[in-house]
Amino acid sequence: MKTAYDSIMQIAKRPDIVFELGEGSWLIDSQGNRYLDFIQGWAVNTLGHCPPEITEALTKQATRLINASPAFYNGPMVECADMLVKHSVFDQVFFANSGAEANEGAIKLARKWGKVNKNGAYKFITFNGAFHGRTLTTMAASGKAAFAPMFEPKTPGFTKVDYNDLAAVEAAIDDQTVAIMLEPIQGEAGVIPAEKAFMQGLRKLADEHNLLLVVDEVQTGVGRTGHMFGYEAFGIEPDVMTLGKGLGGGVPISALLAKSSCCVFEPGEQGGTYNGNPLMTSVALAILTRLAEPDFMPMVNARSEQLTKELDALSAKFGLGKVRGMGLILALDTGTLDANVISAKCMERRVLINAPQTHALRFVPALNLTEAEITQMVSTLDEVMTEMTAA
Ligand SMILES: *Cc1c(COP(=O)(O)O)cnc(C)c1O
DSSP states (O other): OOOTTTTSOOSSOOOSOOEEEEEBTEEEETTOOEEEESSHHHHTOTTOBSOHHHHHHHHHHHTTOSOOOTTSOOHHHHHHHHHHHHTSSOSEEEEESSHHHHHHHHHHHHHHHHHHHSTTOOEEEEETTOOOOSSHHHHHHOOOGGGTTTTSSOOOOEEEEOTTOHHHHHHHOOTTEEEEEEOSEETTTTSEEOOHHHHHHHHHHHHHTTOEEEEEOTTTTTTTTSSSSGGGGGTOOOSEEEEOGGGTBTBOOEEEEEOGGGOOOOTTSSOOTTTTOHHHHHHHHHHHHHHTSTTHHHHHHHHHHHHHHHHHHHHHHHTOOOEEEETTEEEEEOTTSOHHHHHHHHHHTTEEOEEEETTEEEEOOOTTOOHHHHHHHHHHHHHHHHHHHHO
16 A cells, blocks of 8 residues: 555654654654653654754854865864763774764774784674674674574674673683673663673673773763763773764764774775764764763763652552663563553653563653653653553
């Protein structure tokens, strides 16, 4: 049957809603209906929809310079890289356009490092449940069961072990291993945090075996955990980090950051048409500038506490499972209730919540949302769960 959307490739089941406007925590459709958004493009819109920080950076930069060429320096590119270096443990930055592309870059960088420093070692240890992107190589790095049979043959060189199982990591290390790569909190897997001892153990293993520790912070970076970067919560320093999603707050930009000892690319080995594009780097700079203000992280952590408390109360009321995560990347274990049904019923009530797993709801709202917005979302969940448990 022909529909109004026939010219769009069907890569996801989409509802028949067309969104036209966004403001803060709210999305407004073509009929004028307002939706409370706890998905925010999957943890992308750091400051909510159309925040003044982004619209000002975009409009200002759009009249100055949109694209010079990745072969030239430009002001926002340099300022943004300086800002990232200043607020992290890394020394240099390569900008790209998507999380997957930043992760591809990290894998290439580690392979080059292995060639220079470790007899051509090239293998990565990655984790069951991991999500690193949708290019062939990042799909190979991912530990999503559904990806395994797709688009074979994929890139070789990824050994997968269980998350939070240090002994399994150690057992998987061989002469060809060059790096361990993980998300500090597995997002797509349903917000599963790494244990602190595990992360510290990985750092130790990496040091003992001369491996790079690569953190994929595409989802956890840029304030999402209540820290500027997620690794800060674990008391370790990674060698390499990737950022995406929240770095652009809604515009496409990602970054690969590394300690100077790992910055082994030579001219011709890495690049990309839009890397360091001033329009996008000016936006990332504006977001980082806002997040670095002293009031910001305490505000994120206050909202995190509130959301955790309200979800805990809900869990107690309906006999659900635990709240997990950190900052404003939280999940509620829905116990016996189907999270997809909850998500659909919330959508009918114009509240957007994502269900990454059958028994997990994920909350990744704007980091600057209000107390009232949290309370409103939780009261909708209460309504939906009341209805589901009565039936
Ligand atoms: C979303 C995500 C990616 C992929 O980012 P894209 O911009 O979609 O390519 C990679 N890693 C993690 C942890 C993510 O959450």
